Amino acid sequence: MSVIKIFHVAVNSSTAETEALRKVRPQRLLLSYFYFRNKPLKQFVEKLGYSPEIMLDSGAYSAWTKGKGIALTDYMKYIEENREYITNFINLDVFGDNEMSFDYFMILKKKGFSPIPVVQYGDDHEEWLHKYYNLGERFIALGGTVPIKNKWEVSEWVRLLAWQYPEIKFHLLGSSSRQNINHCDMYSCDSSTWFMQAIMGKPNHIKGTSRIAKIERAAYKLKKELELVV
Structure with missing residues (x-):
């Protein structure tokens, strides 16, 4: 099994988040995009003080949970305006709808973009995965698993796909659980728990509710996750 790459999620919600990123890099x-849509990436990168590899996600799931929508034209415009800071970007997917996600993917391709396609967890996932495979796509994101409480179920799904399609590099969206990291032969995943848990007071040995305590907890979580992956 190859070593899994982890992309740490940043939502630019507080200076504590930025400081932890600056500290650990x-x-x-x-x-x-849902959280950064009104903010140029140049501004964010300058605040960080270094240039990380940035994968841009549409934030479709976040928008869906808040009852909001994302216009494909706005997403395309943002990518164009911030292209120099974006290493790659994920298709504007529709939660629970592989067909519409595929339609958006094809529109982006016809417009000259190169999005990472998304296959949503569900009964029809194999049909859509096969379509992307036949189009020559070899880097595919897997979505729709965040609401699933049984992470072993997610792990087995990813393991099966990796076995069926060994040529594809899979990125698991919204999950960096230990089950998945330890048992799935996927290319990459992303994690938002490093800062969410820091706000909630974890790890417990770093006490306090101050901004400094949050930064220390977040930095600790980042370092521990980076010990597991590269």
Whole structure:
């Protein structure tokens, strides 16, 4: 099994998040268009003080949970305006709808973009995965698993796909659980728990509710995750 790459999620929600990133300087970040749509990436990268590999996600799931929508034209415009800072970007997928996600993917391709396609967890996933495979896509994101509480179920799904399609590099969206990292032969995944847990007071041995304590906890979580992956 190859070593899994991890993209740490940043939502630019607080200076504590930025300070933790500046302190640890993780190599790879996943940024959500939904949270950055009104903010140039140049501004964010300058605040970080270094240039990480940035994977841009549409943030479709976040938008869906808040009852919001994302216009494909706006997503394309943002990518064009920030292209020099984006290493790669994920298709504007529709939660629970592989067909519409595929339609958006094809529109982006026809417009000259090169999005990473997304296959949503569900009964029809194999049909759509096969379509992307036949189009020559060899880097595919797997979505729709965040609501699934049984992470072993997710792990087995990813393991099966990796076995069926050994030529494809899979990125698991929204999950960096230990089960997946330890048992799935996937290329990469992303993690938002490093900062969410820091806000909630984890790890417990770093006490306090101050901004400094949050930074220390977040930095600790980043370092521990980076010990597991590269």
